[in-house]
Amino acid sequence: xxxxxxxxxxxxxxxxxxxxxxxxxxxxxxxxxxxxxxxxxxxxxxxxxxxxxxxxxxxxxxxxxxxxxxxxxxxxxxxxxxxxxxxxxxxxxxxxxxxxxxxxxxxxxxxxxxxxxxxxxxxxxxxxxxxxxxxxxxxxxxxxxxxxxxxxxxxxxxxxxxxxxxxxxxxxxxxxxxxxxxxxxxxxxxxxxxxxxxxxxxxxxxxxxxxxxxxxxxxxxxxxxxxxxxxxxxxxxxxxxxxxxxxxxxxxxxxxxxxxxxxxxxxxxxxxxxxxxxxxxxxxxxxxxxxxxxxxxxxxxxxxxxxxxxxxxxxxxxxxxxxxxxxxxxxxxxxxxxxxxxxxxxxxxxxxxxxxxxxxxxxxxxxxxxxxxxxxxxxxxxxx
Ligand SMILES: Cc1cc2nc3c(=O)[nH]c(=O)nc-3n(C[C@H](O)[C@H](O)[C@H](O)COP(=O)(O)OP(=O)(O)OC[C@H]3O[C@@H](n4cnc5c(N)ncnc54)[C@H](O)[C@@H]3O)c2cc1C
Numbered sequence: 173x174x175x176x177x178x179x180x181x182x183x184x185x186x187x188x189x190x191x192x193x194x195x196x197x198x199x200x201x202x203x204x205x206x207x208x209x210x211x212x213x214x215x216x217x218x219x220x221x222x223x224x225x226x227x228x229x230x231x232x233x234x235x236x237x238x239x240x241x242x243x244x245x246x247x248x249x250x251x252x253x254x255x256x257x258x259x260x261x262x263x264x265x266x267x268x269x270x271x272x273x274x275x276x277x278x279x280x281x282x283x284x285x286x287x288x289x290x291x292x293x294x295x296x297x298x299x300x301x302x303x304x305x306x307x308x309x310x311x312x313x314x315x316x317x318x319x320x321x322x323x324x325x326x327x328x329x330x331x332x333x334x335x336x337x338x339x340x341x342x343x344x345x346x347x348x349x350x351x352x353x354x355x356x357x358x359x360x361x362x363x364x365x366x367x368x369x370x371x372x373x374x375x376x377x378x379x380x381x382x383x384x385x386x387x388x389x390x391x392x393x394x395x396x397x398x399x400x401x402x403x404x405x406x407x408x409x410x411x412x413x414x415x416x417x418x419x420x421x422x423x424x425x426x427x428x429x430x431x432x433x434x435x436x437x438x439x440x441x442x443x444x445x446x447x448x449x450x451x452x453x454x455x456x457x458x459x460x461x462x463x464x465x466x467x468x469x470x471x472x473x474x475x476x477x478x479x480x481x482x483x484x485x486x487x488x489x490x491x492x493x494x495x496x497x498x499x500x501x502x503x504x505x506x507x508x509x510x511x512x513x514x515x516x517x518x519x520x521x522x523x524x525x526x527x528x529x530x531x532x533x534x535x536x537x538x539x540x541x542x543x544x545x546x547x548x549x550x551x552x553x554x555x556x
Contacts, residue, residue, distance in 0.1 A: 175471040177238055185242050191220050192250055200251060201517070203377040209257050211291060211333050218288030223262045224416070225270055227286040232270050232278055237477035241419035241470060248423025249430065252526035255420045256533070257378035260329035261285075263413035265292025268338035271412075272355060272397035272405050281336060281357075293334040295325030295383050296406050302327075303539050305410075306349050306403050310385065312341035312356065318391040319343070319356065324384045329533070331381030332369045334360050338409075339385070340402045353402035357394040364388040374529030376522065411484055414534050415477060418470045418490035421530040425463055425498040428505035428523035432456075435508045446508065459501050466493040485547035492540040498527035 177185070195216055203209055217223065224240035225232055248255035266285050269278060269292070284290040301307035310323025321341050331337065336357055343354035358365070366384040397405045433456065436446035446452050470493075473486035502523040506513040513520050531537055 173475060175468065175475050177242060181236070181239050181242060184239065185246060188220075188222060188243055188246055191222065192246065195220070196247075196250060196254065203254075204516075204522075207377050209254060209333070209377040209379070213254070213257075214261060214288030214291050214333070216288070217258060218286065223258070223266075223286060223288065225262055225266050225286050227283045230279075232266075232282045232286060234270070236474070237415055238471060238474040240416055241474050244416045244419035245423035245426065248420040248526075249427035251377075252420060252424045252427070252522070252530070253375040253378045255423060256375045256417075256529070257330050257333070259413065259416050259420060260293050260378070261288065261291055261334075263416045264294035264329070264409060265334065265336065265338050267409050267412055268292075268294060268355065268396055268405075269336075269357065271408060273357070274393065276393060277357060277396075285336070290335045291330060291333045292336045292338065293328050293330040294338045294406070294409060295328040295331065296340045297327045298324060299326050303536060305406060306353065308340055308342065308353065310339070310341040311345065312343045312354055312390070314343070315389070318389055319354075319395070321356065321358065321385045321388045321390055324382060326382055327370075328381045328383050329375075329378055331360075331383050332367055332379040336360060337383065338396060339383075340406050343399055343402070347400065350403060351400040353406075354399050355396040355402040355405050356390045357396055358385070358388060358390055362388060374525045410534050411487055412477075414487035414491045414540075415470070415473050415483070417530065417534045418466075418473070418487070418494040421491070421494040421498045421527065422463070422467055422470060424523055424526050424530060425466075425494065425501045428498075428502045428520065428527075429456075429459060429463060431520050431523075432505035432508040439508075455504065459497070459504065462497050463501065466490070466497050469493050485544060485551070488535075488540040488543040488547070491534065492537060492544065495527070495531045495537060495540075498523075498530060502527040 222243055224235050244255055281290055285292055298308050312319040312321050337360050339356050339358045340353050342352050344352045364386040365388055368382045370380045372380045439446050470490040473483055473490040476483035476486045506520050506524055509520050512518050
């Protein structure tokens with residue numbers, strides 16, 4: 173089994189690096205200063221052809237998981253915050269439409285969403301329901317011609333920028349845990365939708381927003397998938413998005429690592445470069461080895477997706493290992509810069525915080541361990 177990118181994918185990544193240099197790097201300092209990613213960015217990214225879901229021959233289609241992972245890693249090396257805005261749009265929101273939208277909904281929103289002209293997000297987490305995905309309290313009451321949604325989603329990435337939100341709500345609160353939730357496509361510009369941008373410290377310049385729905389009417393045809401299957405559906409979205417978020421996390425580690433290496437090669441201390449202290453050289457070697465190992469796990473997960481195999485365990489292993497390494501490398505890399513590392517203007521300061529953010533999105537490390545253990549039990553019981 174080859175895990176390596178194809179020549180075509182490597183060529184595309186070179187093209188993406190040019191896109192980064194032309195369209196993103198020159199604007200980064202402004203976006204970090206204002207803490208805002210202009211909504212036009214989503215369209216620029218889409219017109220470049222960089223999203224992992226496209227509209228082609230009248231339907232939505234996914235590009236290869238490895239291609240998407242390579243792009244997410246490159247983007248996150250430069251800005252994990254921008255990479256997460258892309259992820260929330262494509263790997264959460266648009267993936268909800270891709271997996272569970274009717275043909276009509278896909279035709280209506282797919283062309284513009286896959287180009288970033290319509291921005292999407294997912295709102296599941298609430299104050300009492302994060303790891304416990306099923307613990308939500310938002311309600312969906314059946315009314316004539318549709319549903320009336322009430323409640324609040326506490327943490328929604330790109331919720332401020334979004335035009336459409338994939339939202340979970342209790343459609344049958346008295347039913348069992350596995351059949352009381354449904355998934356809806358909500359027009360974020362409709363009546364009763366309120367948004368409050370939160371003052372977060374990770375993944376700048378993406379937005380993190382609290383969304384409150386007050387008697388928001390959602391027409392019947394905006395129910396996504398099957399009524400009562402919202403829990404299984406949102407878990408499926410998270411399982412898929414664990415691969416791109418692992419790539420984003422690896423990019424966070426690699427971006428910090430590369431800056432640290434550059435610094436260690438230039439900075440003179442006690443009459444020699446930092447890199448010439450063997451203690452430091454060994455640290456570089458050790459982190460590089462572990463970063464490469466987590467990359468192989470990520471590529472293995474991509475290979476499973478691209479071959480149409482079950483990837484539940486691989487995606488959690490990739491998330492777990494990339495977060496472990498990113499949470500170790502990023503503060504170590506920042507240390508290499510001494511005092512400068514705490515300056516807001518210096519790019520290195522953001523990586524440790526962004527690695528922290530990565531450990532929360534799409535499930536904490538504890539949640540990944542739960543999935544890894546559940547899946548390994550299945551595999552071992554099949555083989556014994
Ligand atoms: C920057 C950011 C962006 C986000 N974007 C989105 C988004 O776009 N859409 C969305 O719906 N949500 C989003 N979230 C929410 C995110 O998914 C949750 O924060 C995450 O799932 C953790 O939930 P929680 O915050 O409620 O923590 P909790 O679930 O309360 O976890 C607290 C602690 O308990 C541990 N724990 C939980 N369950 C177990 C268990 N069974 N066994 C052992 N330990 C356990 C956790 O690992 C953690 O250490 C975002 C969060 C952040 C910080």
